[in-house]
Amino acid sequence: MTVGRYAPSPSGRMHLGNLCCCLLAWLSAKSKGGRVLLRIEDLDAARCPRRFAGLLEQDLAWLGLSADEGGSRGGAHAPYYQSERSEIYRHFYDILAAKGLLYPCFCSRSQLHAASAPHRSDGQVVYPGTCRGLTAAQIAEKSRQRAPAWRVRVPDEDIAFTDGHLGFARENLARDCGDFYVRRADGVFAYQLAVVVDDALMGVTEVVRGADLLSSTPRQLWLYRTLGLPAPQFYHLPLLLAPDGRRLSKRDGDVSLERLQARYTPQEVVGRLAFVCGLQNTPTPRAPEDLIDGFCWDKVPQTDICLPEGLF
Numbered sequence: 001m002t003v004g005r006y007a008p009s010p011s012g013r014m015h016l017g018n019l020c021c022c023l024l025a026w027l028s029a030k031s032k033g034g035r036v037l038l039r040i041e042d043l044d045a046a047r048c049p050r051r052f053a054g055l056l057e058q059d060l061a062w063l064g065l066s067a068d069e070g071g072s073r074g075g076a077h078a079p080y081y082q083s084e085r086s087e088i089y090r091h092f093y094d095i096l097a098a099k100g101l102l103y104p105c106f107c108s109r110s111q112l113h114a115a116s117a118p119h120r121s122d123g124q125v126v127y128p129g130t131c132r133g134l135t136a137a138q139i140a141e142k143s144r145q146r147a148p149a150w151r152v153r154v155p156d157e158d159i160a161f162t163d164g165h166l167g168f169a170r171e172n173l174a175r176d177c178g179d180f181y182v183r184r185a186d187g188v189f190a191y192q193l194a195v196v197v198d199d200a201l202m203g204v205t206e207v208v209r210g211a212d213l214l215s216s217t218p219r220q221l222w223l224y225r226t227l228g229l230p231a232p233q234f235y236h237l238p239l240l241l242a243p244d245g246r247r248l249s250k251r252d253g254d255v256s257l258e259r260l261q262a263r264y265t266p267q268e269v270v271g272r273l274a275f276v277c278g279l280q281n282t283p284t285p286r287a288p289e290d291l292i293d294g295f296c297w298d299k300v301p302q303t304d305i306c307l308p309e310g311l312f
């Protein structure tokens, strides 16, 4: 059985890009006779107050895209809030530690962004391995100054995969990514570890998400393998851009759900989204169920989608 998922980080109200991702995750799973679960990625609990998760569920229900499992509805894999799953993450973190793959990192943000560190194409820093070889005495000394974050040592290895939508991709972990965080200095487990553990334990078989996370996928595939967990099929979506080419963000009130609900019916929103995603030739209003039969990834553009002026 296909199990898809929504994995939002509700630090604000959903915007059109989030909606688009939910619509395609829902259609991709439903077109295979599957179901969808909702996991709230509120690892950074202070930035993701519960009321936004509640609003998100209301917004999904309004659109006709409610999940079959998870969120406040609960289910067999509860809890579905990452902020309540740290003991589970700790177990897998301990497995990485037992394999000798973890080390403490004392680098500050400004050190990491210093000119010597190479930058990836997505703007992130490739960690130069500054703290990789610290001796026990150095670690003890530095621990007196500040609490460390924890990184996992990656091998000098190419990780290749075939994205269900964007096709073949490959990255060398050591060269293109570097050792990455699995735990922050304040003890919170990092997204890369949590998402892998959760998708595997929740039985997720396909992950539909924005292309901004394509570059995280090799790291995650390596973690699945290292932890002995089954990996899902990935489908990365092109990003939705505002008519002027800007990236949509939760700060853009012009495409927030609040604004859309004041102007349109849910079917009008879904129909317009289906139109920009190539699933129908006109922005005719549609219920999500009407789109299941004709759904096919081949119809969805592979490059960023600029919203036509005046459509929303």
Ligand code: GLU
Pocket: 007, 008, 009, 041, 195, 208, 209, 210, 213
């Ligand atoms: N929680 C992440 C976000 O909202 C998505 C993570 C994922 O889909 O893997 O950006």
